[in-house]
Amino acid sequence: MNGVMETAARKIDQSASGASGLDVESIRADFPILSQEVYGKPFTFLDSAASAQKPKCVIDAETGLYEGYYANIHRGIYKFSQDATEAYENTRERVRSFINAKSTKECIFVRGATEGINLVAQTWGRQNIQAGDEIILSWMEHHSNIVPWQMLAEEKGATIKVIPVLEDGSLDMDVYQDLLSEKTKLVAVAHISNSIGTINPIGPITSMAHSAGALVLIDGCQAAPHMKIDVQDLDADFYAFSAHKAYGPTGIGVIYGKEHLLDAMPPWHGGGDMIATVSFDGTTYNDLPYKFEAGTPNIAGGIAMATALDYIENIGFDKIAAHEADILHYATQRLSEFNSLRIIGTAPEKTALVSFVMNDAHPHDVGTILDRQGVAVRVGHHCAQPIMDRFDISGTVRASFGIYNDHNDVDRLVDGLKKVMDIFG
Secondary structure (H helix, E strand, C coil), rough: CHHHHHHHHHHHHHCCCHCCECCCHHHCCCCHHHHHCCEEEEEEEECCHHHCCCCHHHHHHHHHHHHCCCCCCCCCCHHHHHHHHHHHHHHHHHHHHHCCCCHHHEEEECCCCHHHHHHHHHHHHEEECCCCCCEEEECCCCCCCCCHHHHHHHHHCECCCCCCCCCCCCCHHHHHHHHHCCEEEEEEEEEEEECCCCCCHHHHHHHHHCCCEEEEEEECCCCCCCCCCHHHCCCCCEEEEEHHHCCHHHHHHHHECCCHHHHHHHCCCCCCCCCCEEEECEEECCCCCCHHHCCCCHHHHHHHHHHHHHHHHHHHHHHHHHHHHHHHHHHHHHCCCCEEEEECCCCEECCEEEEEEECCCCCHHHHHHHHHHHCCCCHHHHHHHHHHHHHCCEEEEECCCCCCCCCHHHHHHHHHHHHHHHHCC
16 A cells, blocks of 8 residues: 555656646556557557556556465455455455445445446346336447346336437436436436546436436446546445456456445345355345355455555546546647547537547548557447447547546647548548
8 A cells, every 4th residue: 555655646746747747757657568669659558448557556466466365255264365355355445435435335346337237237127127117328328338228128118218418429418307207217327428528417417316216327437537436425326337447457346336225135146255144945145245246256356456546546536637638638639630530529528538530531440540650549339339329420539548648649649640641631
């Protein structure tokens, strides 16, 4: 912990990089992969919305377990098992603090947000959704926050209604108000759109849903690395996020739920750790949060997730937000130099992400050319096909920024796009 804090303290150098206070050069040094070259060019990583790169302290947290004290957790009475259990369970308290949950009982470890959303759909949903009930989603949802609800609705005879997206990429809140009714049982929306970067007004969305008697699930994957999350202030009923988008490891994430809701929900997976007693006459289940955590977990990933949360919180969300707002502004300005380029998603509240299309150049061609220049972007529909349909496009080029990006990265993107123009005119 002290090492992480000392590392983060080096980043907060007011003289190093302007108003945001982030010493980006020092931050980049913490990420070993960013020192590489691709095709003889500096590696320019602009795909953090898909999965962020990992600082050395996170990598060391994983290898430190395997090299120093690996053992299975919760059951062993020997030292390494107890040490690993303590480190893993300390992460739960770290997560509780990170999202300001009331209790660690409300923080369920899952493989990622996708599993967390499916857990809610297949437990709370099966228990509470009936024929004729309505679930409200939005046009900008990731497939992980669409398909589980479609599966549930088909099974139960429920109906899905969709909040439209305005031309600038923001939600049509007037229509949302009209969609709410006594039939609405759940509203499931993204905190931030992964495809176009819109930051949604989660507070009003939740308040309006609760006034109609509905619960709210928030997909917080894109919010976790960019802003402070307070589930109590948001009054979220469920909140999901994945560690790998917040500079942590893959294969570990969190589904938060209010304790009284989780208590009433049946288990989903059966196996070890989620039981209190087992006999052939019947099984009784463990207390929260373990009731939903069957089997040996991703121990190393769980421990490393705490290190990742420490890393970004010790840098500070205020400084992260200021830095990323500056990057977004600069990228938007530079991309406006291209008459043949159209940005998809220009909502007033956006995260550090620019999604765009270019005349006569397919996104996959753009991405391929950029790759040869060492610039990594994401192309396609970004697991959000409905929002592409909304804008009548097959996909976009998406440049998404993190704490390790700076103006130089934007300039390399622009230089690469000039090569695209040379080819496609």
